[in-house]
Amino acid sequence: MTRIHPPRTGTPGRAAAPNGSSPAHALLPLPRRRGRPALLALAVAMVVLGVLGAAYLATSLGQTTPVIAVAREVPWGQQITAEDLVEARVSADPALDPIPFGDRDQVVGMVAATTLTPGSLLTREALTAQPLPPPGQQLVGIGVSTVQLPTTPLRPGDDVLLVPVIGSVGTGAATPVGTTGVVEATVVRSGSPGTDGLRVVDVLVDVADGPDVAARAAAGLVAIVVVAGE
Incomplete structure (x- = not known):
């Protein structure tokens, strides 16, 4: 007895795709990712800027300025002597306005406008040129x-x-x-x-x-x- 075979489907020479998917879709190549040179350059630039910023910050923090600090308590109204002052080094800070240590000679002989405590930075607001007693x-x-x-x-x-x-x-x-x-x-x-x-x-x-x-x-x-x- 002669057997009759059903007609073959699909493209000759190609196996059917598993799970019933289309062979054409199964054999399509994966899309290739395109390179993005601009984004890569931007990332490199950001890394470089970050390194430079960190280096600048470290350098700035390492730079200090000599200023005048109070070595011992000076009561209000008392004249300031050289022994009352000591050198301190601080980083630049807009919130601080201490007197530079180079102006120490100008400070000696002035009068404390408030009680000066040891370890505090000396500012011009804490000084007065008016000796005691004041007028009147x-x-x-x-x-x-x-x-x-x-x-x-x-x-x-x-x-x-x-x-x-x-x-x-x-x-x-x-x-x-x-x-x-x-x-x-x-x-x-x-x-x-x-x-x-x-x-x-x-x-x-x-x-x-x-x-x-x-x-x-x-x-x-x-x-x-x-x-x-x-």
């Missing part, structure tokens, strides 16, 4: 015993009241005479207790009050009251 005021030294001032240390710039008292120093019988004659003053410096047990406090008072305060201070008839800060 007088500097008076007041000797007081432990019962005539608070136990809390007085600081330069503290606002105080000078209250007249009656009695004698050292007897413990000093008594305020009321608010009459009370004088407003500003502390400039508070010394250490002497051998007589008195502590001398330098204060600034108005010119009109200076002579009376000095006379009472010489007699030990002044008590110091600290005014609350604002």
